[in-house]
Structure formats: C-alpha cells, structure tokens
Amino acid sequence: MATRLEALPHRHVLTLPTEPSAVRLSRQTAERALTEWGISLRHPTVDPALLILGELVTNSVRHAAALSPRMTVIYAAGADCLALAVHDRHPYRPALYGAVTGTGTGGLGTVMELTLGLGGTAVVRGDADDRGKSIWITLPL
Template sequence: MPARLETLPYRHVLTLPTEPAAVRTARETAEMALLEWGIGLRHPSVDPALLILSELVTNSVRHAAALSPQVTVIYAASRDCLAFAVHDRHPYQPPLFGAVTGTGAGGLGTVMELVLGLGGTAVVRADADGNGKSIWITLPL
C-alpha cells in the first residue's frame, strides 16, 4: 500500500450494537463516507469493499455478540487507498489466510479472495488485553 494507515487523511468511526441491523448501517455509512471523500460508488474497488465490510460485520454479529455488545467500524481513505477495520470484544482471532487455503470457513474465504484479488491486505490485530480484535482491510484505489 502506498499510504500508511496513520497518514490516511479521511477517517470515520461508527460504533453500533452487535445486532443484525448493524450490517446495513455499516454499509450505508461506508457509502456516505466514500461519497463525502470524493470516492465514487462506481469505482471498481467499492462493491468488493462493501461486500467485505458486510461480511466482517456479519461475522461479528453472528459470532461475537455474546461477548461483545458493540461492534466498531473504522473507515479511512486517501486518494489511492481505502482501509477499514471491524472491531469486537470477542477473543477469537480467525485465521484469515487459512480461509484462502481451505482450512477456514465460508465468508472469510470470500473476503480473502476479494482482498487478494484486488491487491489488498488483511490482518487481525488483537486488543492489548487479548479479549478482542480488529480485522483491518486495505485496498488500493
């Protein structure tokens, strides 16, 4: 990625209850932020990015809600990079690259295929206390 996450000039943070409605709200918020930042919704990276975001928030809703009453989405961008993170307080850290090789399950495999197909990156970052994590995705624009 040409830009470091710390230097991305556009940022937005959204915290929602870990409920099914969070998926739609996170996606709609991403669309509004992208438009505000001058990134057209017809850009070739946008539809895959929205699908990835939806899948990650869905995973938090399905698998983390019992331990994490909230999910936080961090959106960031520059003129050549789009990044977002989905954070919950469940300690399980999914093996992202296992999803590509077949040892992972379902939606994360799709997420990783899209990320890698677009030349992006994905990483799981544990909270300092080990009781939560963020999945960070970066995609070139």
C-alpha cells in the first residue's frame, strides 16, 4: 500500500489516559470520525479496523501504563485508505510480523492476521529518543 499518510485529507488525534476505559473511548471516537468523514460503519473494513484498534489500545493499557500514563491514538483516512496508530512511551517495540509466524502471542497475532488479510500494512516507529513507539496500521478502503 503506497499511500503517504501525510496525503490523507482526514485526520484526528486523541490523547487518553493509559487505562481500560481508553479502549471504549478510542473505538467510539473512531466511529464518530469515520461517520464524519463519510465512511460507512457498514464498510467491510470498519469492523476489523475497530477490532485492530481495540487490540492495540489494550496492549498499551496492559504493557505500557507503568511507563506511559497517557497514550495517543491517531486516525487518518482518504478515499481509499484508513490509517490508525497507537503511541505510548514504553520503549519495547514488538515484532509485528513475528506475531503472524507464531513467535508472537495474543492480540498482536490477531492484529496482524486481520491487517494482512485485508491487504494492509503494519509498522512500528520508534520515538527519536527510543523511549516510546507508535504502531501504525494502514488498511485499504
């Protein structure tokens, strides 16, 4: 998928406490943003995208909260692309593609199976100071 994220016309950024309620709030915000951007909640990519988002936010809550009291969720979309990112300040960068090959477990395996099954991409981008990261998922619409 060659879409440049900077070129996507729709963008929303949400900062949340790294606690369980963030999962629900991030999904509700995604639904509102998608609706405002004219993307039907019945589009076949939306339910898997919401599941992916929930898994990524849950992972930050479970694994990063001690070092990252807040997380940032980024939503972006264009006519043919949906991008989601979850950023926290925990330095660990998971091997996303290892989750598919069996070396990973749990939620990241689900994230990667859904992402790849939809023809999407996934990448982990570390912060400049190596003390945090963002996991970006890009899906075709």
